[in-house]
Amino acid sequence: MSEKIFFAGTGNMGGAILRGLLKAGTNPSTIFFFDPSDKAAAEVTALGCVRVASFAEGINKAEVTFLCVKPQIFKLVSAEWKAAAAAEKTSKTFVSIMAGVTRKALIEVLGEKNQILRVMPNLPLTVGKGSVGLATDGVTEETLAIAEKIFCNIGVTCRVAESLMDAVTGLSGSAPAYVFEFIEGLTRGGVKAGLTRDVALKLALGTIEGSVELVKQSGKSPSDLCAMVCSPAGTTIAGINALEEGAFRSTLIKAVVAGTDRSKELGK
Structure with missing residues (x-):
């Protein structure tokens, strides 16, 4: 991967995607992450990835941002994310794994100038055997190709309309x-x-x-x-x-x- 990637959250799913990239040969110095837990952050830093102090710093340093927080947290961080995204002068790509958080809701926070892709991965991603649904609505072929290139290291991907993402969640997610x-x-x-x-x-x-x-x-x-x-x-x-x-x-x-x-x- 030539793109610099930022992970907002490195829990089970975020961590699995991150480690999949490393296994595929991605230079860890091109992967940035934010995690408020010092213990969790130490494990990722030990892999060679770069910890940043805030969401704003992360999206500024990277072209692709993975939004890997729990959907219940989205409302709590949306104001911070909105301010950070508004301060960026160039278009960015955001990939959200938050179940149930629509692309419309993400656009309201992150802005229409950015590429915003919803995906639904599942837990077997942690062993490189996951399934990932990609919502095709409103995103370019280039963005979809980038996501598929990332996820092919840790599972299989399927393109679906966003209207079917809840069904993807109900099936492969659960x-x-x-x-x-x-x-x-x-x-x-x-x-x-x-x-x-x-x-x-x-x-x-x-x-x-x-x-x-x-x-x-x-x-x-x-x-x-x-x-x-x-x-x-x-x-x-x-x-x-x-x-x-x-x-x-x-x-x-x-x-x-x-x-x-x-x-x-x-x-x-």
């Missing part, structure tokens, strides 16, 4: 928690059936990893692959029947919709 619950459920099922917890967890993780890779490589739909496992009157169809009795798929659909609705509420 779904890692659903997957963790699924893993725990499989593990407990194995324990109930007589396996040790370590063996059950190992089998569950290996099965999930292999199943994901099979979907990617086979070209078949999840439904088709499910049918391949379900032999007539066999063990798998008995298990599938138990899942259907518990409204498994319907519950997952409701979870994604609930997360989407909550994201919309956060944006109001």
Whole structure:
């Protein structure tokens, strides 16, 4: 990356993106960050990145700014951000990972002269296997390409209209928690059936990893692959029947919709 990048916040998501850039060979001296926590800042400084004293200093030094604070914090810092952005004479690029904070709300604070891109990453970014939704509304192809170049180091990207960002949040933003619950459920099922917890967890993780890779490589739909496992009157169809009795798929659909609705509420 030739651009200088500033991170406003270096928590789980901001830190994952930052570390992904470093793994991809970005010179740490071109990465600036602001974090009020001295302890957290010391960890990032140890990587060679440059700590700045304020948001204003950060956006002044960089071409691309990642807004990585929690959405609930946005209103608390918006006045400071607005003053800092107004003082800048040149156009800047801002990339926001704040769930539910609309591009319109960001423009009101950061100004219309700047490129403002909303993205929704998820927690697996911290291990380089994340999913990121990019809202295409009102941003240039150059800005989208810069974001994709950054995120390709730590996950996959999908371009969507901003109107679908709440759905991205409800699905990929929240779904890692659903997957963790699924893993725990499989593990407990194995324990109930007589396996040790370590063996059950190992089998569950290996099965999930292999199943994901099979979907990617086979070209078949999840439904088709499910049918391949379900032999007539066999063990798998008995298990599938138990899942259907518990409204498994319907519950997952409701979870994604609930997360989407909550994201919309956060944006109001």
